[in-house]
Amino acid sequence: MLRGDITEAIQAAVVEELAAVGYGRLSIEAVARRAGVAKTAVYRRWGSKLAMVLEIVAGVAGRKLPLPDTGTLSGDLTVFLQILTIALRHPLASQIIPDLLAEAARNPEIAQTLQQALRANQHEIGSLLVGRAIERGELPEGADPDLAVDLIVGPIYWRLTVNRDPLPPDYVPRLVTAVIAALSA
Amino acid sequence: MLRGDITEAIQAAVVEELAAVGYGRLSIEAVARRAGVAKTAVYRRWGSKLAMVLEIVAGVAGRKLPLPDTGTLSGDLTVFLQILTIALRHPLASQIIPDLLAEAARNPEIAQTLQQALRANQHEIGSLLVGRAIERGELPEGADPDLAVDLIVGPIYWRLTVNRDPLPPDYVPRLVTAVIAALSA
DNA sequence: CAGCGACGCAACGGTTGCGTCGCGACGTTG
DNA sequence: CAACGTCGCGACGCAACCGTTGCGTCGCTG
Numbered sequence A, B: 001m002l003r004g005d006i007t008e009a010i011q012a013a014v015v016e017e018l019a020a021v022g023y024g025r026l027s028i029e030a031v032a033r034r035a036g037v038a039k040t041a042v043y044r045r046w047g048s049k050l051a052m053v054l055e056i057v058a059g060v061a062g063r064k065l066p067l068p069d070t071g072t073l074s075g076d077l078t079v080f081l082q083i084l085t086i087a088l089r090h091p092l093a094s095q096i097i098p099d100l101l102a103e104a105a106r107n108p109e110i111a112q113t114l115q116q117a118l119r120a121n122q123h124e125i126g127s128l129l130v131g132r133a134i135e136r137g138e139l140p141e142g143a144d145p146d147l148a149v150d151l152i153v154g155p156i157y158w159r160l161t162v163n164r165d166p167l168p169p170d171y172v173p174r175l176v177t178a179v180i181a182a183l184s185a
Numbered sequence C: 001c002a003g004c005g006a007c008g009c010a011a012c013g014g015t016t017g018c019g020t021c022g023c024g025a026c027g028t029t030g
Numbered sequence D: 001c002a003a004c005g006t007c008g009c010g011a012c013g014c015a016a017c018c019g020t021t022g023c024g025t026c027g028c029t030g
Helices: A004-025 A028-035 A039-045 A049-061 A073-089 A091-104 A108-136 A145-162 A171-184 B004-025 B028-035 B039-045 B049-061 B073-089 B091-104 B108-136 B145-162 B171-184
Strands: none
Touching (some): A004 A091, A028 A039, A028 A049, A073 A171, A091 A145, A091 B091, A145 A171, A171 B145, A171 B171, B004 B049, B028 B039, B073 B108, B091 B108, B091 B145, B145 B171
């Protein structure tokens, strides 16, 4: 019954508005304005700003990253890090992700939605990468997939999103060798 | 001329309000209300919400962490990580830091203030830790202090503040050995 | 072709915050 | 004691947004 093109316009507007002003300052009026849509069209779909954002965010964050098997741990890590750096550099992502994380610190529903979307994905990637490497004999049996994820994602996120430093050109390969050394210990 | 106790009450109120609702939703009215102070008292001190927050944040974020010399790299790292985990777990810090980082992504003045306060401190800590370790022969000559900081702070920040997972009891020592292995490569 | 529902539009009363102003009270300074 | 400046208080007009309502239009469905 609800027109699909309008729903999509609203979703896109929410994402843009989220990037522009953040969840705290996001208003239904501004979303409708940006979507070129009447406020009533929004309220017909969602009962509140929270419900609207939760549904849209869950939809976007739930997508899985493709994770090719390059044949070596170092290759897998390099590909994964490159995908990650591109994603984190995306203007929309680099504004929305920190904002939602900040909001998650005070809103349990947002926190739960983000965790549900991210944690499973993250654990799966870690298990996959480390599992393959162990099968190949590149890592010892006891290597911890969750620690691996922290070691891979943490430094990149810290540098790109928190510190907002540009990446030195050889940063990714150096990080890859460092992570492999760390996991082999 | 301006009463010091009132200034302090306002500063404390700003910090609390920042934690409670974030920079985006922070209002002068709420700050004055929380501080038990008239709105005019705030406007006598700062001309705008941005100026007020910047001055207060710079004052808090500029403080330096003590960094004892334990005699070994592993000891230094352990102490530093423990201080860091305690700081990041602090309720006020864990809400305010992500919020300001998110706001920094859209407000250059906030970004600059944070960078100025954090980057220098961070680089100094990295250089100090790595420098000592190289002198002791615990790390090779070429070890990169900035990469070291990413490897130390990134995983902890990721797990504590982004993922909001509790730390497994032996996480810090395992991270320490992993980091040392990574930096030795 | 008749009916239904989503649509845009405009307006509603209510809330919140903005930045400013004038007032009288209080305490310090000269 | 007189002057000054900060203080709290309350109010101002203005703007934005809230969530809801009623209206007429449009397009699909039966």
